[in-house]
Every structure is written in structure tokens, then in C-alpha cells.
Amino acid sequence: MSDEILKIEHVSKKYRLGMIGGTSLREELQRKRAARKGLEDPTRKVTDTSSGKIGEEFLALRDINLTIHQGERVGIIGHNGAGKSTLLKLISRITAPSSGSISMNGRVASMLEVGTGFHRELTGRENIYMNGAILGMTKAEISSKIEDIIEFSECRKFIDTPVKRYSSGMYVKLAFAVAAHLDAEIMIMDEVLAVGDVAFQRKCLTKMSQLAIDEGRTVLYVSHNMATVRQLCTRCVVLDHGKLVFDGDVEQAINSYYDASPDATNHHESKYNVSGFEGEKCRVLSVDVENHSGMEFFSGECIPFKVRIGCSSKVGDVLPQFICRSGMANLTGSSFADSRFVLSRGINALQGSVSLKHFSPGIYNCDLVLYQVNHDGAYVELDRLKDALTFTIAQSPANYDGNNWWQRRWGFADYGAFHLEFLPSD
């Protein structure tokens, strides 16, 4: 498995600022004239605050070098605008590099979009042919595989119905089914799996891994979903502002990606003016989690945090609480502080740690709520910081035999394994 299949050497891609988008001959002439006189580009949008002079160049990719061997499943991660999609576009020949060269030893099947070339009026079956042909298959090849494709797509019942009657999920399934059955040596996917349901996503990932392992296909996969990157990839590349900043182990790459993200630390202070809490009793100013890449944890770990609370006067009997939600708005549970506090006037700095026991894999948002226990013992809300903590509980590969936790069926909490054994025989 050490044959080089894709070699990217010194590839850069240049875009000129202000040139992107529609243009007319008149604008072009205006721009040329302005450029000669050194004036500002007259066709540039006024709202465009980037101080780009006319013709200034923007490098979407800078000197990328990458060698990929046959059978590797390479994840490409990076924040928005890092150049991931540009790289895939160059490899799949949608546009040409500005310098450098890419050599490859195989056909490329690119799935940068779901169902490219699908036509609303054509039936599922006709669209399989259409999509397959666009992706480079011949009619005979598609015919020999069409049964497998229909089977995989789970759309057999509707295969002779125009796709305009399909649900979006069926649409995706059909499209992926075609791509998964291509004969291409290099498969490129740009976050297209994000649309299907969890079960189908898993099926796709399994299929991709299988293709790579059994048939030696090479997979390039771009995604923001680290769980799927972990599951699929054997190697991971991190792009940052068009540069390749990391290449190697998946876990290390993900950590390096989170370090490169500008908003990885959970810092709210800038939103609040420190003097702004005058008049109110108490206000949560900030919740900080230090030294943790990307707020990703395993179930059972703890999140150590520091909290700063501003008070306009001395307040007693304050009880902090984290209220956690998963996904959109599902309340999953709460965690109370282990004691009540007396907060003094001014800024109070506290530290603590919240336990993540029983959290199932998924993404959680937790609000920090300050309650005051009044004379009758009732809780009165003093302040609430929305989304004080946002974190991901990662799936440990050792758990659930490698299956993803299925929140919709299995719930939000994992109460741990229970004990079961055979009765002692008589």
C-alpha cells in the first residue's frame, strides 16, 4: 500500500481581489485605467473594508506539498476559508492551479455536491445514469451496477418516480449510492454526508472504509464533523489560511486544528462592560476554560473552568447551576454547585470543575445560572449566561463496539454498563 497515487507539488492558487464575480467590459476598462493611475478600484464594493489595492492578489492556497499513497483515507480539516474546497477543486480539475503541479495515478470521482447533474424531471433510474455519466462512468458500467446502486440507495420503491417528488433525504441517498459505486481510484468528498440521517451516514462511512480497505481506493474527505473524520480517516491534514500546517495522525491533527481556530476558548468577557453590572445584583462576566483544545471531552472527564461574577453589593446564598441542552433545545440535565456562596461587592473570581459523567456522545450547550435561595427556600434567578460552556462529548472508539451513540433512540445519558450474569446452576 505504498504506491503514490496523488502527488501535489508546490501548488498555489491565486485569486485577484475585486475580480471575483460578474464583470462587464466597461468595468474592466475602468479598472485598468484606475490601476494605471494608481487610484482606488472604482468597481469595488464600498462595504468591502479590506484595504485591497487594485489587482491585489489573494492566495487561497500557498505552496501546498502533499503525497498520498494508495488506500489511504485522508481527512482534510481547517476552518472556513482555509482552502480545503479550493484544494479539492484543483484535484478534481474544476479549476487549474496558478502554479505548481498535481500528478495522479488514477481516475478521480468528486462529490463536492450532492446529486450533481440531477434533473428534477427525470426519474431516479434516469438520474442514476445521468449522475454516473457526469462522474465519468459509461452506460455499460452503470447498467452492470444499477441493481447494487438501487439497493444501496434504499429507494427501490420510488426509482421510477421523478426525483422532484423525492424527499431531500432520498435525494442524498440516491446521489451517494451512485458515487459509492464508481470505479474511480481516488474518491473526493466535501462534507456531503452531512445531509443524510445518522443511520445512512454510518452506512456511507462504512462503505467508504470498506472500499479503501478491500479495493485499495484512496479517499479524500473534507469535513467539520470531527466524529466522522475520526471514524473514517487514517491520516489527517490541517489547512490554515491556505497553508498546510499539519499532516499526520488524526487525533493530533484535530488538536492542532482546534488550536488554530480563533474562537476555541470560551471567552465571554468582551461582550460585557465590567462596569455594566452596576444596578443589578449579580452578573456572570465570563466563564473560561483554559488549556483545552476545542472543548472536546470524553464522557466521565471533568471540565475545569474559571468564572468571574460581578456584584453591585454583597449577595448571600448564591447557588450556581449549569443547565445543559443538547442539539437544538433538548434539556438534558443540570448540575448544581456543591455549596452556596456569599459574593462580595465587585468582581468575584471562582474556579471549579464540572463532571461529565453520564453524558452520551454529542454536542452540548450549558447555561450558567445563578440562583439565590430566598427566605422561603425558593430559587430566584439572579443571572444567566447563555451557552457559558459549549462542548462536545467525543465517542470513545472502545465504547459501544465502535458504533455511534444514537441519541434519538438511546437518549442523552449513558448510565453506564449494568451488571448481568448467569444464575449459578444447581
Added chain:
Amino acid sequence: MEKGKYYREITSEAKVFRFNFKEVWQYRDLILLFVKRNFVSQYKQTILGPAWAVIQPLLTTVVFTFIFGNVAGLADCGAVPTFLFYMCGNIAWHYFSSCLTGTANTFIANSGTMGKVYFPRLCMPISTVLSNLISFGIQSAMFVIFLVIYLFIPGYEIRINPYAFFAPLHILQLAMLGLGCGIIISACTTKYRDLRFLVGFGVSLWMYGTPVAYSMSLFRGSILYRIVRFNPVTPVIEMLRYGFLGPEAGSLDWVSYGASWGFTAVLLTCGVLLFNKVERTFMDTI
């Protein structure tokens, strides 16, 4: 790296004169599927369906026969029925103009698909030309039916001659010419949208420079005659009329015919080379 069966290298240098015809041929199934898709989607949810392909040139011919033929008297075709004279010219011109306008839109109309997946971009305009051929076929059948009807009507004289067998060659030339013009325009419109407006009225102006609505013989000897004569579409239409309707309706002009082929070849070659150059990076400018 060992160079395998599918070895390919992508570099920043554009190779103008290296056009990959083999690749277009490999994608022939895609071209046929595009043709099918164009045809099916064109007439989906219409009551008359492909009948529209007939109605449009039929009505145009009736109008031309009445206005240019009877009112203005521009059809100098002797005993040949004016109706057939106009139908022949109209159908041929319609095929040419639909090829031109259809392919001129290639990049803009398909940027969605082309921005997501690679296939030889030339497949798209080729399939446009081929799908227009289907409607053209239907229209030709209509023409043949009218031709046979008129053959049995006394008072008219239609002298079909062996030049009619050259019709497929003429159609090929019209397709090549339309394709050549169209892809040059489409290559230019990726950057400058201005040309799109030009195409619309440019094609209708071109029609008046072509003997579609009138006979060449009317102004023989004038300067206009010389201009119209070297319009590359003129000899094609003239020869089609000559073959199917007889020497009274058309003419054989070998000089202009040769020039027309030369022009077609040059235009198509330039078109393909320009298209080839633009397709590499048009996604960045469109």
C-alpha cells in the same frame, strides 16, 4: 511516480494546442444522456409536447409567405411554391440559430454543474447541437410531407435533383458553424456578460443578411449581393433550396461555398481552442 493507466498531470500552464478529443469520445454516453435530458425536460408538462417543434417553424413560414412573399414580393422562385421556398430556408436557419444561441450560453447556464464536477466541457455544447438535431429532424419530416403534397398539386413545378442528397453535409456544416460561433461567444461571456445581449439581436440581424426571407436573384449585381454572397450561411441555404426545390429556388455558387467551408473550419478550430483555454479556469471568473 510510476505512470499507470490513468496517469494525469495537472499543471498551471495552459496548453493551447493540446486538445483531448479522446476524452470527449470517452464521455460519449454523457453527451447522449445530456441530449436525452434536454429533450425530455424541454417538453415536460407541455400539452402538445414535441409538436411545438413543428408549430413554431410552421407559423413563421406562414407569416413569411404572406409578408415577404405575397405582400413584399421578395420570393423570386418561379413555379416553385412560395410556401416551400420559405419553409426550406426557415427550418435550416432555425437549426443554425438555435445551435448558436444554445451553445452561446454553455458556461453561464451550466456553471452550477460545472463548478462541482469535471467532465470535458465540450460535451455540453455538442449535446446542445445534437438535441437541436432532434427538433430539426421533426421539422424536416414536416417539410418532406409538404413537399410530397405539393408534388401532386398541378400548377407547381418542383424539380428535385441529386444535389438533395448532399443535405446531410449541409446540416453538418450548419451545426459546425453554429457550434463554432456559439462556443466562441460562450468562452467570452465567462468574463464579459455584454456579449449575451449581442447574441439575441445579432442573430436576427444575421438572418436578414442571409437569404431566408428573400431570394438572392432579386438584387444580382448590386453591392449587397456581394456581401450576402460571402455570408457563410448563404451558400448552404441556397444549395439546400437548389437540391430540393430546383434551380429556380436556389443557386449553386462554388466559390462562396468553398469560402463558407473554409470559414467554418477556421471558426470551429478557433472556437475549440479558445474554449479549451477558458474551460480550465472559467469557474474563477464566472
